[in-house]
Amino acid sequence: MKEKLVIKKKSLKGEDGYKTFSIRIKEETVHGLDELSKATNRSRNELINMLLDYALQNSEVK
Numbered sequence: 001m002k003e004k005l006v007i008k009k010k011s012l013k014g015e016d017g018y019k020t021f022s023i024r025i026k027e028e029t030v031h032g033l034d035e036l037s038k039a040t041n042r043s044r045n046e047l048i049n050m051l052l053d054y055a056l057q058n059s060e061v062k
Contacts, residue, residue: 033047
């Protein structure tokens with residue numbers, strides 16, 4: 001008896017825990033992200049997520 005090939009359903013876009021949206025940022029910020037990206041071998045997207053996570057965890061509302 002042959003084993004069956006099991007193919008799992010792929011998650012639909014947006015069901016991976018991430019959301020896509022666009023923002024407007026200053027050119028100098030993009031330049032800074034690009035420099036950091038080159039220096040760390042990380043993508044802009046990865047860096048933005050890291051920086052936002054840090055900012056959220058280290059913010060205080062007064």
